[in-house]
Structure formats: structure tokens, C-alpha cells
Amino acid sequence: MISAEIVSTGTELLLGQSLNTNAQYLAERLAGLGVYCFFQTTVGDNPVRIRSVIEKALERADLVITTGGLGPTLDDLTKEVVAEIFGLPMERDPEVLARIEAFFRRRGRPMPENNIKQALIPAGARIIPNHLGTAPGIIVEAEGKTVILLPGPPFEMKPMFEETVAPYLADRTQVSPGVLHSKTLKVIGPGESVVEDHLRDLLQASNPTIALLAKTAEVHVRLTARATSVKEAEAMIAGEEAEIRRRLHPFVYGADEESIASVAGRLLAEQKRTLAAAESCTGGLISHLLTNVAGSSAYFLLGVTSYSNEAKAQVLGVDEAILRRHGAVSPETALAMARGARRLAGADVALAVTGIAGPGGGSEEKPVGLVYMALASQDKEEVEKLQFFGDRVTIKEKTAFTVLNRLRLYLTGEGGNADRPGEP
Amino acid sequence: MISAEIVSTGTELLLGQSLNTNAQYLAERLAGLGVYCFFQTTVGDNPVRIRSVIEKALERADLVITTGGLGPTLDDLTKEVVAEIFGLPMERDPEVLARIEAFFRRRGRPMPENNIKQALIPAGARIIPNHLGTAPGIIVEAEGKTVILLPGPPFEMKPMFEETVAPYLADRTQVSPGVLHSKTLKVIGPGESVVEDHLRDLLQASNPTIALLAKTAEVHVRLTARATSVKEAEAMIAGEEAEIRRRLHPFVYGADEESIASVAGRLLAEQKRTLAAAESCTGGLISHLLTNVAGSSAYFLLGVTSYSNEAKAQVLGVDEAILRRHGAVSPETALAMARGARRLAGADVALAVTGIAGPGGGSEEKPVGLVYMALASQDKEEVEKLQFFGDRVTIKEKTAFTVLNRLRLYLTGEGGNADRPGEP
Numbered sequence: 001m002i003s004a005e006i007v008s009t010g011t012e013l014l015l016g017q018s019l020n021t022n023a024q025y026l027a028e029r030l031a032g033l034g035v036y037c038f039f040q041t042t043v044g045d046n047p048v049r050i051r052s053v054i055e056k057a058l059e060r061a062d063l064v065i066t067t068g069g070l071g072p073t074l075d076d077l078t079k080e081v082v083a084e085i086f087g088l089p090m091e092r093d094p095e096v097l098a099r100i101e102a103f104f105r106r107r108g109r110p111m112p113e114n115n116i117k118q119a120l121i122p123a124g125a126r127i128i129p130n131h132l133g134t135a136p137g138i139i140v141e142a143e144g145k146t147v148i149l150l151p152g153p154p155f156e157m158k159p160m161f162e163e164t165v166a167p168y169l170a171d172r173t174q175v176s177p178g179v180l181h182s183k184t185l186k187v188i189g190p191g192e193s194v195v196e197d198h199l200r201d202l203l204q205a206s207n208p209t210i211a212l213l214a215k216t217a218e219v220h221v222r223l224t225a226r227a228t229s230v231k232e233a234e235a236m237i238a239g240e241e242a243e244i245r246r247r248l249h250p251f252v253y254g255a256d257e258e259s260i261a262s263v264a265g266r267l268l269a270e271q272k273r274t275l276a277a278a279e280s281c282t283g284g285l286i287s288h289l290l291t292n293v294a295g296s297s298a299y300f301l302l303g304v305t306s307y308s309n310e311a312k313a314q315v316l317g318v319d320e321a322i323l324r325r326h327g328a329v330s331p332e333t334a335l336a337m338a339r340g341a342r343r344l345a346g347a348d349v350a351l352a353v354t355g356i357a358g359p360g361g362g363s364e365e366k367p368v369g370l371v372y373m374a375l376a377s378q379d380k381e382e383v384e385k386l387q388f389f390g391d392r393v394t395i396k397e398k399t400a401f402t403v404l405n406r407l408r409l410y411l412t413g414e415g416g417n418a419d420r421p422g423e424p
Numbered sequence: 425m426i427s428a429e430i431v432s433t434g435t436e437l438l439l440g441q442s443l444n445t446n447a448q449y450l451a452e453r454l455a456g457l458g459v460y461c462f463f464q465t466t467v468g469d470n471p472v473r474i475r476s477v478i479e480k481a482l483e484r485a486d487l488v489i490t491t492g493g494l495g496p497t498l499d500d501l502t503k504e505v506v507a508e509i510f511g512l513p514m515e516r517d518p519e520v521l522a523r524i525e526a527f528f529r530r531r532g533r534p535m536p537e538n539n540i541k542q543a544l545i546p547a548g549a550r551i552i553p554n555h556l557g558t559a560p561g562i563i564v565e566a567e568g569k570t571v572i573l574l575p576g577p578p579f580e581m582k583p584m585f586e587e588t589v590a591p592y593l594a595d596r597t598q599v600s601p602g603v604l605h606s607k608t609l610k611v612i613g614p615g616e617s618v619v620e621d622h623l624r625d626l627l628q629a630s631n632p633t634i635a636l637l638a639k640t641a642e643v644h645v646r647l648t649a650r651a652t653s654v655k656e657a658e659a660m661i662a663g664e665e666a667e668i669r670r671r672l673h674p675f676v677y678g679a680d681e682e683s684i685a686s687v688a689g690r691l692l693a694e695q696k697r698t699l700a701a702a703e704s705c706t707g708g709l710i711s712h713l714l715t716n717v718a719g720s721s722a723y724f725l726l727g728v729t730s731y732s733n734e735a736k737a738q739v740l741g742v743d744e745a746i747l748r749r750h751g752a753v754s755p756e757t758a759l760a761m762a763r764g765a766r767r768l769a770g771a772d773v774a775l776a777v778t779g780i781a782g783p784g785g786g787s788e789e790k791p792v793g794l795v796y797m798a799l800a801s802q803d804k805e806e807v808e809k810l811q812f813f814g815d816r817v818t819i820k821e822k823t824a825f826t827v828l829n830r831l832r833l834y835l836t837g838e839g840g841n842a843d844r845p846g847e848p
Binding site: 302 | 435436437438439440441442443444445447448449450451452453454455461462463464465466467468469470473477480495496497498499530531532533536537538539556558577579583604635637646648701703706707708709710711712714715716718719720721724725726727728729730731732734735738739768769770781782783784785816817820
């Protein structure tokens with residue numbers, strides 16, 4: 001087994017001026033290649049601190065991958081620090097220099113003096129060609145350790161990793177069995193601790209490991225299996241997945257790239273049914289989520305964000321008497337909105353939500369986060385009262401995801417408005 | 425001067441399954457508070473490794489801020505590790521327990537056993553209230569060091585940082601000279617390279633520094649000044665800001681927390697005008713962005729996502745002859761949609777967009793990314809043709825931001841549909 005540590009250099013990362021997407025990219029790829037990564041470290045453009053971080057990384061990992069600090073400027077020092085750590089002299093590489101000169105020739109510009117620095121390579125190191133920039137990557141193997149230096153710009157780093165580093169690591173990891181493969185099951189309804197109650201024993205497992213991740217409106221259950229091949233890992237995951245789906249039934253709506261909107265949309269398409277949505281407190285988010293899915297125009301006909309009472313009455317045809325008697329945030333209004341949207345669009349199914357997203361507008365009997373959602377179809381009409389907590393945007397999100405999940409359960413015929421799985 | 429280290433915990437980060445946005449957020453805020461941050465470390469949900477990382481961080485920094493590992497589940501261990509490091513017993517905090525119980529009571533659910541764990545606090549630690557979740561944050565001051573523990577979910581972590589941690593650190597840093605203060609100007613219209621052309625000389629400056637950040641539909645110009653006080657830094661920034669706004673006029677729409685929807689909304693409220701929106705290719709995103717702004721119900725009356733031609737005709741009253749003759753994606757349809765939405769809602773101003781978000785549906789003369797946007801009011805009607813590039817969600821976003829910026833320019837009377845600032 002090979003263990004690795006990712007070291008990101010760049011003062012802009014320490015100041016929070018840029019988001020460290022390189023670390024995520026490398027972490028995901030290393031896992032896929034069966035390389036264990038236990039630590040990620042970020043440090044600024046300071047040679048003393050860069051050295052201390054790389055030395056610490058070399059203590060706890062076989063392989064250190066760095067990004068950043070390979071540029072032509074004075075604060076680009078990663079290469080020099082690594083050479084220093086291993087006591088390697090820097091040698092000018094004529095091939096690299098020729099490539100850099102060609103790079104500038106193609107752009108019809110003279111090569112600045114300081115780019116010559118980029119042709120200096122620690123003695124005995126391998127070159128990782130960079131087709132999109134002037135900084136070559138470098139692989140240093142010394143004292144039983146490996147350091148791989150990559151440039152910071154993602155559009156240079158990623159192709160260099162795929163073209164040279166990934167095959168290099170694949171060779172190395174063949175001796176160490178094991179790829180790491182993951183699948184994420186997505187749950188809407190029960191909260192994180194309820195999900196854990198149901199999976200407690202499974203969470204002890206070590207292969208596949210099972211981890212919970214709480215999102216704003218979902219809980220993700222991530223299964224990660226280590227095996228000698230992806231195929232084998234997938235088989236290991238499949239067994240656990242079936243058990244988890246059974247225990248959390250019917251609240252696992254999908255996996256990995258699926259979203260609640262794409263799953264509900266697929267069901268509508270399969271059943272050749274059309275949809276309309278009438279939104280008050282979600283303010284268009286349900287329509288937005290549905291229409292993020294390619295092909296949604298096949299089943300999604302109409303969304304109405306009826307923010308004013310006039311819009312509810314005149315566009316959706318909600319009886320003004322209902323609005324007067326029960327108020328805009330009421331089960332009666334929610335159902336009338338759903339009926340109105342369905343009629344207006346000539347849709348098979350219509351969803352409606354009305355509620356108080358806050359921060360203002362709440363009262364004793366109608367607090368912020370109170371939401372009524374309704375579903376209307378030819379065979380069924382239902383209204384449900386919900387209470388959410390959080391800021392305005394959070395309440396909008398939780399409401400929209402819950403409503404789309406409600407639609408999914410209606411379309412699969414699993415109904416039930418509980419947010420607790422049937423007790424195991 | 426206080427030095428800090430950010431420690432992010434979570435196996436999902438090591439596996440590259442989620443992007444570490446917390447570290448960026450904290451890094452940016454710490455810099456703004458004059459806290460120097462030299463290292464960021466990421467570690468998985470493993471108590472031994474978490475301990476080694478926090479101990480190392482305590483060696484090299486006065487202050488350690490952790491995110492993650494405060495949940496109710498078995499792999500949430502950060503709090504326990506920190507208590508162990510300082511030899512502090514864990515004590516059940518009745519107030520915290522009461523808050524957690526109330527949290528579940530409000531949701532009408534029994535509190536799962538495992539949530540009791542979240543009420544265990546290292547002896548003598550301060551509590552950071554969490555209004556959006558059950559995990560309280562914790563401030564431990566011991567052996568001349570400070571450890572601040574925050575939960576992983578950004579929507580819980582950020583408000584806790586702003587409400588409790590930022591003021592706490594501000595008190596501490598008064599003694600430390602030198603604060604780093606930033607302001608971000610937000611630009612919609614010109615692309616990053618056009619902005620760079622106009623600011624080239626300013627980008628050389630060292631204090632304040634000026635950096636460009638390209639977003640999906642915006643360019644952010646970030647000014648960062650180092651001074652002895654926030655007040656002084658703000659004054660240094662103000663000078664540069666005026667010059668940048670002049671050069672990029674009229675495309676700097678706001679700064680920092682402002683969004684194009686909040687700025688356009690504020691103008692509508694100030695001018696006591698109401699708005700309606702008719703959306704096709706944006707599918708509700710414009711309504712969603714507008715209604716993310718608290719108080720938007722004062723001016724936003726109605727949004728219609730007319731995804732089908734029938735909806736365009738029957739709901740918005742678009743003449744079927746127009747749809748037949750010019751097609752759904754045409755300037756004529758866009759204008760008819762805007763007029764229809766304005767009439768339907770009885771609004772002062774209406775926006776409309778119709779286009780091809782893709783990936784399907786494009787043709788030779790009407791390619792993916794082609795969008796017509798219209799604005800209709802009593803005094804003005806205008807239609808504009810736009811061409812965007814990118815995937816479906818990117819095209820939706822670019823369109824929505826452009827349309828809202830168009831509304832802003834109409835409301836400020838700055839009009840003009842150029843995306844290049846007046847040459848400097």
C-alpha cells in the first residue's frame with residue numbers, strides 16, 4: 001500500500017482568496033488509484049514553512065504531491081525546497097528549456113529571462129511535460145520516498161496528472177492491491193441522527209465503510225469499499241446498499257449523480273405524465289430544480305410563483321373567500337393553488353407550496369418555517385403541513401426538496417408522509 | 425499578533441468527495457480580522473490522526489480552529505480529542521441539552537439517544553450557540569492556547585462564526601497591529617479579460633492589492649488593504665474603489681454581500697415599483713434569485729415559468745400566430761411574454777426570457793445558448809439578443825444574472841446594452 005499526502009502551496013489559499021479545488025481533485029483521483037491519503041496541508045509561498053510542511057509529510061507518507069510554486073517568479077520556490085531537502089543540485093535541462101522557448105515562440109513573444117529558472121531541474125528527477133504552460137512537473141524519487149511537483153493552475157495540473165502521474169501511480173500501486181470505490185446513497189426525510197439510529201451496526205463496518213453526511217435538505221450515506229478491482233468493490237457495495245435501502249425505505253431516492261429533481265423527472269417521463277407547480281414561499285426554486293434536468297421540457301409544463309394574493313387569485317384562480325377566511329398560508333390555499341395550477345397548465349399532476357420563508361412575516365400561530373404543501377392529480381389530492389427551521393434560503397431549499405420527494409413518493413406509490421422509516 | 429491554523433476534519437474531504445469551502449471561508453475571515461494564518465490541515469475522522477494534527481497545530485499557532493466532527497454520530501470525535509489533549513473532563517451542559525431537546529420538540533420528534541452526546545462539553549469551555557443545528561460550537565482556552573471547534577455544515581458554521589467567533593477574535597486582535605481588510609466589487613457584463621484591460625495598471629499595486637476572480641456570470645474585483653486599523657484600511661480601499669467604479673462604469677453593480685437580485689430589488693423598493701417575470705429557458709431561476717432576498721414580496725408579484733408553448737399562449741397570452749410565425753425562441757415571443765406577464769400581474773415592470781438552454785434543442789440558426797430577453801414597462805419596451813456558452817445550468821445562470829443586471833440598468837437609467845465599459 002502507498003500512502004500519500006497532498007501539499008498545496010499558495011498564499012492566495014491561506015488568505016482565502018481562492019478555493020482549493022486542486023486538493024479535492026487530487027484526493028479523489030488518488031482514492032480511485034488505490035493510494036491512501038490521510039492528510040492534506042496548505043502552506044503559503046514561504047520557503048521555511050514549505051520545507052517544514054514537506055518534511056512533515058515525508059515523515060507520515062511514502063508519496064507527497066505538491067501543487068503550486070513552479071512558476072518563473074521569485075516566490076515560486078517549491079522545486080528549490082525539495083531539491084534542498086534531498087541535497088540534490090539543480091541542473092538546467094536543455095529539452096525543457098527548448099520547450100519553454102518554443103512556447104514563447106509560438107506566441108510570438110520573447111522569453112523573459114526569469115523563465116529560464118523553470119528549466120532548472122533537481123538532478124536525476126523525471127519531467128512531467130506541461131503542454132499548456134511553461135512550468136514542467138517533476139517527479140523526485142529519493143531516500144525511499146517520492147515527491148511529485150505539479151503547477152498550481154488547475155487547467156495545467158489536471159492534464160499533467162492524467163497524462164503522466166496517474167499511469168505512474170497505477171504502475172506503483174499494482175504491487176499494493178486495492179482500489180477504493182465509493183457510492184453515495186441520497187436520503188430525503190429522516191434527519192442524520194434518525195438515519196444513524198437505523199444504520200448503527202452497519203456504521204461499525206470497516207470494508208465497505210459507511211459514513212453519513214448531512215446536507216441542507218438531504219442526508220448522504222457514503223459507502224466506500226476497498227478491493228483488488230472496481231468490479232469487486234462494486235459487488236461489496238451492492239450488498240450493503242440493498243440492506244441500507246431496505247432499512248431506510250422509502251427514503252433513499254437515488255445515488256451519486258442523481259438529484260431528487262432528476263429522479264422525480266425520470267418517473268414522470270416513464271409514466272408519460274406532465275407536471276405543473278405553484279410556488280409561494282419557495283419562490284421558483286422548485287421550477288428551477290426541475291428545469292436543471294436536461295429534457296425536463298418533456299414533462300414540466302408550467303411553474304407559477306404567485307407571490308402576491310392577487311396572483312394567487314387571478315392567475316391560479318384561488319377563491320378570494322379562501323384567502324380571506326384561511327389566509328395565504330393555509331391548507332385550503334395550498335390545495336386551491338395546486339388545483340388551479342393543474343387546471344391552468346392542463347397537467348396530470350400539480351404541486352403547490354405556501355408558507356413563511358422569513359425572516360419576517362411570522363406569528364404565534366403561523367411561525368417562520370411553517371409550510372403547507374399540496375399535490376393534486378386526477379386520482380389523488382393531499383395536503384401536508386410542514387415546519388422547517390433555518391434562514392430564508394435554507395427554508396426554501398428544505399421545502400423544495402421535501403416537495404419534490406413527495407412527488408417521487410406519489411409517483412412510486414409509496415405515499416406515506418412520515419419522515420421516519422418503518423422501524424427496522 | 426495572533427497566529428492561527430485551520431484544521432478541517434472529515435473523511436469525505438480526504439476522499440475528495442466534498443470541496444473544502446469552510447477552509448476558504450475561515451481563511452478569508454481570519455485575514456479580515458487580522459489573524460495571521462500560516463497553515464491549513466485536513467484530516468479524516470480518525471481520532472489518532474486528528475490528535476496528531478491538532479497537537480502539531482498547537483505547536484505552530486496560538487489559535488486552532490476546527491470544523492467537523494461535532495455531530496451526534498460515532499465518527500464525530502473532534503471534541504473528545506481536544507478534551508483529551510488538555511486533560512479536560514467532559515461534563516454534560518444542562519443548558520445545551522435543554523436546547524437540543526427543544527430543537528427536537530419544535531420538530532415534534534423524540535430526541536434520539538445519540539444526540540445527548542452533543543451536550544457533553546469539555547470542563548470550563550465556552551459554548552458557541554448553534555441556532556440551525558444541534559451541535560454547539562466550543563471555545564477551549566487552556567495552556568495559553570485557544571481551540572475553537574465549529575460544526576462542518578457551512579450553513580451552521582458560518583452564522584456561528586459571524587455571531588460569536590468573529591467578535592471574540594476582534595476583541596483578541598485589538599492588541600495585534602496590522603489588520604487585513606478586503607472589499608469585493610461585483611461586476612456583471614464585461615468578461616475577466618476586458619476588466620483586466622481596464623485595470624491593468626491598478627493590478628500592479630501592492631497595498632491595497634487588487635485581484636480578479638471570474639465567477640460563472642460575474643467578475644469579482646477584490647481589494648485587500650493592510651493597515652493598522654480597519655478604519656484606515658477602509659479609507660485606503662475607498663480611493664481605489666472610486667477609480668475602479670469610474671473605469672468600469674456602469675458595470676459594478678455592488679459589493680461584498682450584495683447580489684444582483686438584492687441590488688435590483690432595493691431599487692424597485694426605493695422607486696415603489698413592482699415586478700413580474702416570465703421565464704422560459706431560465707426555468708424559474710430569476711424568480712428564485714429575486715425571492716432569496718428578504719422582503720422581496722414587497723415588489724415581486726408574479727413569476728411564470730412558461731415551459732410549454734401552451735403555457736406561453738394560455739397563461740401569458742402570447743399570440744399563437746407569433747409562436748407559429750417566429751417560434752418560441754424569438755424577439756417577438758420574448759416581448760409578448762413580458763407584456764403578458766406585466767398585464768397578468770398588474771406590475772410596473774416585467775422581464776421575460778426565452779432561449780435554448782441545451783444540451784438538446786439547438787439548430788443551425790438557433791444554437792444552444794441563444795437567448796432573447798425583454799423588458800416591458802409603461803415608459804419603455806426593449807428586447808435584446810444574447811448568446812451564451814456552457815452547459816445547461818451555466819447558460820441558465822448567465823442568462824438570469826444578465827437579465828437582472830439589465831433590470832438594474834433600466835432602474836438606474838444607465839441603459840445601454842454594451843458589455844464594454846466606456847473606454848478609459
